Amino acid sequence: SYELTQPPSVSVSPGQTATITCSGDKLDEKYIYWYQQKPGQSPLLIIYQDNKRPSEIPERFSGSNSGSTATLTISGTQTLDEADYYCQASLGGVVFGGGTRLTVL
Amino acid sequence: QVTLRESGPALVRPTETLTLTCSFSGFSLTAAGMSVSWIRQPPGKALGWLALIDWDGDKEYRTSLKTRLTISTDTSANQVVLTMTNMDPLDTATYYCARTVGATRSNNYFDTWGQGTLVTVSS
Secondary structure: OOOOEOOOEEEEOOOOOEEEEEEOOOHHHOOEEEEEEOOOOOOEEEEEOOOEOOOOOOOOEEEEEEOOEEEEEEOOOOHHHOEEEEEEEEEOEEEEOOOEEEEEO | OOEEEEEOOOEEOOOOOEEEEEEEEOOOOOOOOOEEEEEEEOOOOOOEEEEEEEOOOOEEEOHHHOOOEEEEEEHHHOEEEEEEOOOOHHHOEEEEEEEEEOOOOOOOEEEEEOOOEEEEEOO
């Protein structure tokens, strides 16, 4: 079965750029989606179709997808961005990555 | 405004059947390209997709759970129901329903989620 691999954790200082990766076989042949989940909350869609942002999502969130790796980039990271981030692909069924906990300190 | 709300038992016994209902508003499941999915998340663990049902009645299931899952819809009541048989303590999780968009199976994603309902499986 298809798998998406994310680093378990990423740390960043406030104001710096955070990079979260999502790896999978021939990933650039698929669309990748990203969700943010804060403790006790439901996931929130932040990136769709590799690099598009829903209108309510701040511009500091961006996405890319090339080769076997998709990347979520958070520019000027804020403390409120501290959360779990999940990548997702759709290939008949739906697959999620294992999630990355972003710590801002 | 699109909203979804999950309802069902908070506690089920091992081997029992779980029935969850997703009540939604703000969109129609009969609209072309629209779907509703169920996703679960064990405590402290990652999200796991379970099943989806399309506007035209087509269904997809997670391969590893396919024999235990049934998804159905009552379009007149704006509800989607998920049943999962032979529940096990490992099925303890928060269960979410989510509006699923994307015109093809290679383009499905979740733009609106319910608040989730925690189901504990224990004797």
